[in-house]
Amino acid sequence: MSKTFADGLHTLEAVSLEVAPGEFIALLGPSGCGKTTFLRVAAGLEPLSDGRLTVKSAAPDRPAEIGYVFQTPTLMPWASVLANVRLPLTLRKKPRKSADAEAKAALENVGLADFAGALPRQLSGGMAMRASLARALVTRPDLLLLDEPFAALDEMTRFRLGDELMELQATQKFTVLFVTHSLYEAAFLADRVVVFSPRPGRIIGEVRNGAARPRRPDYRTSQPFQELVEELRRLLSGDAELSSSPQNMS
Numbered sequence: 001m002s003k004t005f006a007d008g009l010h011t012l013e014a015v016s017l018e019v020a021p022g023e024f025i026a027l028l029g030p031s032g033c034g035k036t037t038f039l040r041v042a043a044g045l046e047p048l049s050d051g052r053l054t055v056k057s058a059a060p061d062r063p064a065e066i067g068y069v070f071q072t073p074t075l076m077p078w079a080s081v082l083a084n085v086r087l088p089l090t091l092r093k094k095p096r097k098s099a100d101a102e103a104k105a106a107l108e109n110v111g112l113a114d115f116a117g118a119l120p121r122q123l124s125g126g127m128a129m130r131a132s133l134a135r136a137l138v139t140r141p142d143l144l145l146l147d148e149p150f151a152a153l154d155e156m157t158r159f160r161l162g163d164e165l166m167e168l169q170a171t172q173k174f175t176v177l178f179v180t181h182s183l184y185e186a187a188f189l190a191d192r193v194v195v196f197s198p199r200p201g202r203i204i205g206e207v208r209n210g211a212a213r214p215r216r217p218d219y220r221t222s223q224p225f226q227e228l229v230e231e232l233r234r235l236l237s238g239d240a241e242l243s244s245s246p247q248n249m250s
């Protein structure tokens, strides 16, 4: 698929990617190469200029369900955490009682069961991101799109949320497209890291990580992990804007 915006900006060029159900894909690339645009196209928020993109549903009787997590949690500040997480179900006209039950279960899955009645401003950054994740998962999506979800968080919280995301995916089996600037985060989380060129974004390579998932935190200090990061660094070398310093390790 390719994407050129109305103002003529050619953003994605002949991107071809096939993703298997349950696969965890990390998208890496220099700033402005079109990673967010790629997610927006996948979510149906942005039309394509050329080519096609299909998201298949796991169930034959309904269209594919897609969840989207943004870099900032984008919670409604006036509504409780429960109401925020319930929102996608409310928009689907799900009866209140079952919507509440499902939203509570989603909050429990992300460790926020005790904060259902809290307002977003009462949450830490990591907790707000957990609530955002619960809101995206409450519809049980086939495909979860995450756009640098942990970028604004401190390093320990990034580590913890990465571990938790991996656990959630292991039990709920959704497919993931995860945009990040951190090669460490990509190498830790993904089955496959797809690397984009500078704009117009093309796929210039991909690195597979066959380590069993969910990976334990100590995988981050293992030799295979370090080698994978090096391979990614080599693939990206020359991309000055790509952050690859150890403090971004996740």
Ligand SMILES: Nc1ncnc2c1ncn2[C@@H]1O[C@H](COP(=O)(O)OP(=O)(O)OP(=O)(O)O)[C@@H](O)[C@H]1O
Pocket (backbone or CB within 6 Å): 005, 006, 007, 009, 011, 029, 030, 031, 032, 033, 034, 035, 036, 037, 038, 199
């Ligand atoms: N609606 C739009 N109209 C015109 N240009 C746009 C639009 N949305 C994004 N762009 C441009 O497309 C290019 C790619 O943007 P995009 O946000 O997809 O890149 P990115 O790889 O996610 O960047 P970053 O890593 O900095 O978040 C940028 O130059 C951006 O300004």
